[in-house]
Every structure is written in C-alpha cells, then in structure tokens.
Amino acid sequence: MPRFIITLVAALFMTQAAIAQDVAYIQIEAQPSLARAEERARDYATVLNDVNGFALGRGWYGVALGPYPRSDAEALLRQLRSNGQVPRDSYIEEPNEYGRQFWPIGAALNAQSPQPVAIPEITAPETAQPAVEAPAPTVAEPDETPRQARASEAQLSPSEREELQVALKWAGVYRGAIDGAFGRGTRGSMAEWQRNNGFEATGILTTAQRAELLRQYNAILDGMGMQQVTEAKAGISMQLPMGIVAFDHYEAPFVHYTPTTDLDARVILISQPGDRETLYGLYEIMQTLEIVPLDGPRERLRNSFVLTGSNSRITSHTEARLINGAIKGFTLVWPAGDEERRLRVLDKMKASFETTAAVLDPAEIKDDGQTIDLVAGLNVRRPKLSRSGFYISRDGSVVTTIHVVEACSRITLDGEHEATVIASDPDLGVAVLRPASRLVPISVASFRQGQPRLQSEVAISGYSFGGVLSAPTLTFGTLQDLRGLSGDDRLDRLAVNAHPGDAGGPVFDTGGAVLGMLLPRENGDKQLPGEVSFSTDAASLSDFLDKAGVKVEAANGTASMAPEDLTQLANGMTVLVSCWE
Structure with a gap:
C-alpha cells in the first residue's frame, strides 16, 4: 500500500503576535506501554513531521503532532483526517496535559516553538493514485487452508x-x-x-x-510484565504485574509490593496462621484500611471472603481463604478509571493463585517505628473531617455545624454509628443528624431560657483535636456580647481559645444549660484575635430545631455545677461527628 508523505511548510519568520497565540497538539494515539508507544512514534515519524511522544500518566503514553498555533492545528487535523493519515478519533490537546517527553529521543518537554503550518500538500510516489482516491484494502493471504x-x-x-x-x-x-x-x-x-x-x-x-x-x-x-512470582516465605505463587510493581517489604500478615511507575498500583499478599475466627477478624480489619473503600460489594463465607471497594481515587479487590490452618490471599489496588486493565490483571492473578504449606512468620515486622494510624504498614481509613456535635433528643438526634456534613458520602457519630442529615440552615450554620439506628444518649441538651449575663463564665465541650483523644474536653472562657460583630442578634461573641475540632460543640453556662452551638472560625479578609469565637444563641437554635420537628428540653434553674459534674454532663452529651469520603 503506498504511503503518503506530509510536507508541513513552516513560516520563515514568526512575529511576536504569532508567539502569543494559543498553542495546541494533535493527539493521534495512546499506548499502555512505553516500548509500544516508542515503536508507534517511530512509525509515524517516517511519514509525518513534528512527531512527539509524551507520558500521559497512569501508565499510558501518547503520540502527538506539534506544537502548533491552535487555529493551524485544527486545520491540519481536518486535513490529516480527510487524507486518512491519522486515526479518525485524533483530537486537539492542551500542552499542559502532557508529562515527560520520550520522543524524539533526547528531546526536552515542549522544547519546540509552535510552528505555523500551511494546509499540507500531499506528495505521492509517481506510480501512486491521486490522494483523493483511497487505496483499495488488501486481503492478507491465509497461512493455512x-x-x-x-x-x-x-x-x-x-x-x-x-x-x-x-x-x-x-x-x-x-x-x-x-x-x-x-x-x-x-x-x-x-x-x-x-x-x-x-x-x-x-x-x-x-x-x-x-x-x-x-x-x-x-x-x-503490554508493560504490565505479568509473570509468575513465587513468594516462598508467604507460601503463595501467582502472576503479578512486575512491570509496574516490585517487592518492598514483609510486615506480617502482609507482603508489600509497591509501584515502580506513574501507574499507582499496589499488590499485597496475605499470609498468616489462623482459624475461622482469625479469618473473620481479618475481614473486619481490612475494612478499616484506606486501601479498601467502603463503597462496593463484599461477601464473607464460611472459609473465605471477598472485598471490593471503589472511590474517586482507587478500586481495590481483596480475597482470602482458610486453607489447612493458614489464611492466604491478596489485595490488588488500582487507580480509578482504568477498569479494563485492572480487570484483566485481576483475572490473571486469580487464575494463577496457588499456595504451599509455608506461612509468613507473625514476627516478620518492619522495624521503622510505630503509629496508631497503621496496621502492618497500611494506613487506617481516616475521615475527611471531624468536628463536634451534641445530643438534642432522647432518640439520639444530634445538632452540629453544617460545615462538617457537606460533600460527605458517609457521616458517622463517634466513628461507628451511621447518620443522615434531616435538616439544615446554611445561614445559621447548623445541621441536624439522625442516626440510622436508635441511640440512647447518656445526657441530652437542655436549652437556657432568657438572656445570659455578659462577662459570665462559659464552657465549650468538643473534640478539640478531631478525635485523637477518646473523650471530649472542656475549654473555659467568657461571654463577651449577645450579638456578632456586624450586629447579628442570633450570635453570641465569646472570649475563648477554641480549636477547630470544637466547632459544633455545645456552649454551657455554669449551671450546665446550653447557651448555643460553637461555630467554626471563618477565614475572612480580617484576622481576628485567637480568643474571639462565635456561637449561635439558644433562642435561634431552639427555633430552628422546632421547625425541623425536634422538640428540645428547657433548662430549669441557674445554680452552678461543680466542674466535675459539668464535665460528666458534657461527656455524655458531646458527639464526634465525622465526614467520610
């Protein structure tokens, strides 16, 4: 089949205005391995000018023409498509979408200047038909009858x-x-x-x-490097994508294989002695890890389990089984949005999985320090944001700051009880949560009736450090004003050194009545002194809750409580509210 040679005529002189034009590439092909992409770039370079190769990220590599001023690139793309010189799905791409340049060999990323081009002329060999006539396809000769x-x-x-x-x-x-x-x-x-x-x-x-x-x-x-790997210590043999991962370390019960390319994939082999109870415990532990997102199917059978989880970043698959007193399995973690390759790699891994009698020694632990956020070298899942809240009714309903429940796929109370938003007021900055299953609070808020005295002592209960501590802490201060700085009479101004995690927590008077809910500090143009905080007042909060269908209790009496009694009341009422991805 004759091949046409595209001659791109560059301008002899580029004016300053031309330099300022919008620059673009013509993306013509993408390949899942560097070797294949280099081969294709070399092929294109024999018939086209301005061929470049770039890393696209996540293990993909692109072949592109350019760079050109955008208007020239669009005209050239139409012409190349018309002549059948590039695939029909070629498109215009921005330079900032490309990573490291691998073609031409030794070229620097985006080192070329944008080249104005004329409508390309088609130069054909003397014996070829005119370019407007597409050559008839040939039929390959069969190798067998x-x-x-x-x-x-x-x-x-x-x-x-x-x-x-x-x-x-x-x-x-x-x-x-x-x-x-x-x-x-x-x-x-x-x-x-x-x-x-x-x-x-x-x-x-x-x-x-x-x-x-x-x-x-x-x-x-291509580029995955699938090969059978025998892990003698763990007693597991299976195909692994060794083109993109490599052995890192042992940390019982896991063998860690970490990424070696920009495709952020990981493999963890599972090997430990145990029985059915150990297997079930592992099933629960795996679901607390970052590498096992909560959104996805999971199945626990008598002697095995399968966990699949996905979020906006990753998809992971874990399976393990109990075999003759040992638990063997694996986890594959793969970047989201690359399902075809993930499933193909996973199929190869599952089909090749074999075990021997060897089991990873439970004492095989990487000695690089300890942290409560790690389980055998894997990060425990942490919430996106944690703030405080407090019980407002005997059925376990909670009021909190609206900022902690925005853009959450899952909301929990005290880290384990699922909850949903049933009412909110963005202007007031509050939200009401209802637990998925009925809770029985130790204590419930009772709201103060009437206005408190200025300069009176107040206490804020909250998870100041976002749940690092297992119980809320009390922070003491004073009531400075019954309105905000701009005169908003729904707010109280406090003098207290609150932490971000305290937002959403109850503000008490000395008798244990709730004066309002602490609001988060806003990052505005003006930086306020550190001790200046604001809370919704009890009247505004009660009115909002009443409209939301939540009947609250009124405080009786104003006698001061002993500090230890106030602490006990606050601990039974304050809740850690967490927002999860």
Missing part, C-alpha cells in the same frame, strides 16, 4: 477455545456464551473479525489469525 486451519483448531484445549471466545467478545463481534463450543454464533463472529482485519472471511481462524486475535486482546497488558 480452511482444512488445515480446522485441523490445527482441533488440537486446542477447552480452555484455549474459551479464551478465543473471550477475545472475540472483547473485539465486539461475539455475543454468545463462553462455552468453548464453536457453533454458528462463534463461526459468524470469527468471520466478522476476519473481515474487520483484512482476512478472507472463512469463519475458521488459522493459527496465525488466532495468534493475532490474542495479540490484540492482550495488547492492553
């Missing part, structure tokens, strides 16, 4: 026949069951694949055609 192809096909094992059906389904030409039976549906899909790839449509794949189909199917695994 249909009879020979059928004979070689008969030697395939059942699993090999099923693999071909899987590949045909992936290619979009087969819609039947994966059963290894080559009936009318399979034969028709083989013929369709042959037509799509320039072969005679016999409906019987030759040896070379089967190899090409499987090569296409497995191309997405």
